[in-house]
Amino acid sequence: MANNDYNPKDIERKWQDIWEREEAFMTGNDKSKPKYYALVEFPYPSGEGLHVGHPRPYTALDIIARKRRMEGYNVLFPMGWDAFGLPTENYAIKNKIHPRIVTERNVARFMSQLKALGYSFDWSREVNTTDPSYYKWTQWIFLKLFEHGLAYKAEMPINWCTRCKIGLANEEVVNGVCERCEGEVVRKVKKQWMLKITEYAEKLLNDLDEVDYLEKIKAQQRNWIGRSEGAEVEFRLAGKDDVIKVFTTRPDTLFGATYMVLSPEHPLIDKYKDAIRNWDEVSSYREMASRKSDLERTDLAKEKTGVRIEGLDAINPVTNQKIPVWISDYVLMTYGTGAIMAVPAHDERDYEFARKFNLPIVEVVKGGNISEAAYTDTENGVLVNSGFLDGLKVSDAQEKITGWLEEKGLGERKVNYKLRDWVFSRQRYWGEPIPLVYCEKCGWVPIPEEELPLTLPEVENYVPSDEGESPLANVKEWVETSCPKCGGPATRETDTMPQWAGSSWYFLRYIDPHNDKEFASREELDYWLPVDWYNGGMEHTTLHLLYSRFWHKFLHDIGYVPTREPYRKRTSHGMILGENNEKMSKSRGNVVNPDDIVNEFGADTLRTYEMFIGAFDQSAAWSQLGVKGCRRFLERVWKLMDMVVDGDSYSKELEVKMHQTIKKVSQDYEAMKFNTAVAAMMALVNEFYAAKQVTRGELKTFLVLLNPVAPHITEEMWERMGYEGRLYQQKWVSWDEEKTLENTVEIAIQVNGKLRGTVLIELNEEKDSVREKVLQVDAVKKVVEGKSMVKEIYVPNKIYNIVVK
RNA sequence: GCCGAAGUGGUGAAAUUGGCAGACGCACUGGACUCAAAAUCCAGUGGAGCUCAAGCUCCGUGUGGGUUCGACUCCCACCUUCGGCACCA
Incomplete structure (x- = not known):
């Protein structure tokens, strides 16, 4: 042909x-x-x-x-x-x-x-998320969340990208800069719509057990949710009618809590403004902390800073001693209670802080050397200086003290998550409008379902204002509306939803x-x-x-x-x-455009190459020569049409190889080992070339196997060969396990674990008869001669190992 | 610092449960075809050494130990690279 x-x-x-x-x-x-x-x-x-x-x-x-x-x-x-x-x-x-x-x-x-x-x-x-018939339902789901109390507006210190002029979720701040534009991110207080994802933290964590995700994906999710178990403990303020609540994962170290630290944003500070003798100092520290961006505040493992709050002292509930209260930005308002009990002997951060400000360090878990570093081991330590906890292991002490605190009403078991609620507002035009209106009388009121979608108005100007108002705020006739509940005047929410x-x-x-x-x-x-x-x-x-x-x-x-x-x-x-092993980007000049590859080599070549390039889950560098190799492979496939001979079954010589390849390719696709699947098909084509022929049956099977990777060329060949129907309508091919095995196999012979030769045996040949063949091999004779055979190991159809002395 | 992945020829990479390391591709070398070249086809190709030769010997999967008849694979310690998280109490 x-x-x-x-x-x-x-x-x-x-x-x-x-x-x-x-x-x-x-x-x-x-x-x-x-x-x-x-x-x-x-x-x-x-x-x-x-x-x-x-x-x-x-x-x-x-x-x-x-x-x-x-x-x-x-x-x-x-x-x-x-x-x-x-x-x-x-x-x-x-x-x-x-x-x-x-x-x-x-x-x-x-x-x-x-x-x-x-x-x-x-x-x-x-589907298209910007299509009103689509975002109608995005808005609908938001209203359901709102109805169920999972959407709320809160004045929150948010991550503010100074370049995009929008609020970012924590997840969108990467190394202290905006994930998208790499602009500086500062904290800014703004009223934002929030979604209570934290309410689902436990479920999001637990249900990972029932899904089949790559382990590293699960690990990252768990990491992000960041569950930790501990206790919430109340410290009385000396001479005041208030308590400082703290969260700790180490309640066992309570006897070692020698001071406390409040986050700069902690509400108790304002409350006791009058009692704080060094208010100026405290307030200027807060001022400084609030001006810092997250990058500055958390980055660089800088020296700890802080100010003693003079006039406020707390009482350690187990020692009943007065301990000082400090303010420092190493304590975050957004985690736990925004306050900590500091146990410098057994926490590295507290240790560093205590060293810097000469605060007492009391060892309560024996095992380390606290004159040099905090001792944080929880496996081997034994409690000391801790009254009724003395002599206990850390885990037992945790149990006992938590029970004691609960009994006395001073604390309780508590689980905390790193996961924060989701900042859902963007001060931007090109997003789904949030379908709520604000009414002086009724508060936030949802738009009736039948009025969805609430579409974006046409505007002249999409630029957000410098104060961060959405461009929608300028569209008076859109913003001003009436309350669906009472009919009075109301204004629409002008923030839009995030891309997520x-x-x-x-x-x-x-x-x-x-x-x-x-x-x-x-x-x-x-x-x-x-x-x-x-x-x-x-x-x-x-x-x-x-x-x-x-x-x-x-x-x-x-x-x-x-x-x-x-x-x-x-x-x-x-x-x-890119070819230089760096991330592809315009600025690096290493971008490969798929259109060019399709034009020069074809879509099937591009597809084949992308599958052949390397392990699917690992990054891989582009190689134009590799692309060429895949094109060459498809050319060889194409030319199989000139080698076809009669026969709907597999030839005797290639029967085993056919069954092996079907098995290999089928299993490799499922395991996403596309590179080795392609390699197996290349090897099969090499066999066809070595045989200088391919039967009709072999070619049909081969085309089915290759079709998912290179659908065009295989479909075309199917048609040219005059095979019935379309290739895409065919059934997947199956293999016969027995036929994947050769009748004779070559096994390795080792002496003392070293390869000394090979020998051909029948499949599943008895050990005794294999032994006979093995001992006849010259190289084996030579090494074994004059020595005593201590042990012989035979792994059927694989290896025969003789141990000599 | 913590979590995760990885480290194998000149090069991209393979190697079910521990069982002949380097499949397949690229590059390279040689041959065929050609006036010649390209393309294509065929053969060779981890390193070092020995041999006229077929062939043989030793070494070899980041480093150092260990387990085992046998380790790329398992265990311990360490080094390097890449991702993710990072003052989360």
Whole structure:
């Protein structure tokens, strides 16, 4: 058969059109079929276009989705756009184009790029977070949260990005600067909408046990939630009618608490302004602390600072001694109670502070040398100087003292989390409007459900004011409205939602994307949930993953979704680096554009290369030569068409290899070991070339195996060879375990653990007869001669080891 | 500092449960084809040494110990790199 050269330009476009026309990858309606929901993170459609990093996870799950269809599953594999967000808005401001137009343009670009890569997405389910028919439901969920008391407005010291002029969640502050623009972040007090994610801390933590996430993902989530057990203890203020409450994980060291520290923002300071003799000093310290950005305040492990509050003393509840109270910014208002009992002998921070300010250090756990450093070991220490705790191990002492405190009403067991509530307000235009109005009489009132979506008004100017008001605040006719409750005058909330809002539930919308009665029908949710496999970047492990689990759990609790967890399995991919092994960026000049690769080599080559580049979960450097190698492989595949001989079964010579390869490729896809799956197929092609022929049966099987990675070339070859139907309609191939084994195997012979030769044996040959063959090998004879054989180890079909003396 | 991942040829990397280290790709070398080159096909390719040669010997998975008949794999200590968190009491 005469075939022209492999020309991806022609065939890739051709098959993309055919698949679209034949609705090849539309999600089925047959609910008697088992379902499979494969999900990749929807992209932010930036002005830059697709990056070679994008296709890595997309191709990976496209492989899974295509394989599942061939295995008979009803597959949901959707795609959409996380399109609200700052870069679009900034671009819009700069170029005086409406962000909606910018978004449309970027989406169109992304869409055509993705389509050129031949993904089997069901495009009829495309969602876009900026579409009012989508964000209607984002707003609806927010109102549910509000109704259930999980959304509240609070005056909060927030992270304020001085460049973006917006409040940031803690998670968006990276090393003290804004995650997005790297601008300086300072603390600023502002009334913000908050979501009580902390209420779900325990569930978010515990339910990790029932999901199949990569262990490192679970570890990061646990780390972020940061559960710690301890006790809350009350210290009386000497001569006052108040107590300082502290949280400690080391109640056993209570006898060693020699001073206390309040965070600069602690309310008791203002309350006792009149009693504080050195108010000027205290107040200027507070002033200084508040001016510091988080970076300055927490960074650099700087020397501790602080001021003694003269006029306030506390009473240690076990020793009944008066201890001084200090103020210092090493104590954070946002964790625990904003105050600590300081036990310098057994806490490094307190130790450092006590050393600097000459505060007493009392050893209460023996085992270290407190003249040199704090002793923080909790395994081996024994309590001393601690009255009724003396002689106890740390863990026993903790039990005993906590019981004692509870009995006396001085404290109680307490669990604390590092997790903070989620700052949900952004002073920006390009986000979902928060559907609440403020009425002097009724307070915050939700907009009636039937009025959703509350759409963004058209505005001239998207720039937030310097005081940080949202651009929406300038749109009088939009802001001024009437109260849905009493009909009186009211004003709309002008803050918008953060980008994390729309992405917290998009996987639910894919399930029933055109529903205008509900965010998705219960029937569809029951069938499709949970997402069977969700792959995304490690950079979203603490933010998006936690937020979307929170929303999902909330929706579950109020009866709207059937499962407690949204995602059954979560994996993540490594980054693709530039050829110089550095992160790809314009400024480094090492960016590879996927369009160029598709143009020069074809989409199948790009897909194959991205899978072959290295272990999926590890980062990998781009190599143009590696791309060429994959193109060469596909050329070799193409030329198999000239080597086909009759025969629907496998040839005798290659039967074992065929079964081995089917097994290897099938299992490797599932384990995301795409690189070795491709390697196995390359090896098989090398075998075909060595045999100078391939049977029809072998080729068909091979095309099925390769199809998920390189769908266009395999489909084209299927058609050219005149095989029945479409390749995408075929069944996945199976292997016969028995046929993956050779009849004769070569085993290694070792003497004293050193390789001395090999010998061919029958599969599962008896030890005695193997032994006979082994002892006939010259090299073995030579080494064994004149020595006594102490021991012989035979691992069937693997190795024969003789120990001599 | 804490948590996590990793360290293997010239190079990207492989190696189910401890069982022939380096599959597959790149680069390189040689050969075939060609007037020539490119492309393609075939062969070779961890290091050092010995041998006319087939072949043989020794060394080799970050470092140092250990367990074992046998260790890239398990244990202990350490070094380096990369991610994440970081005054969280």
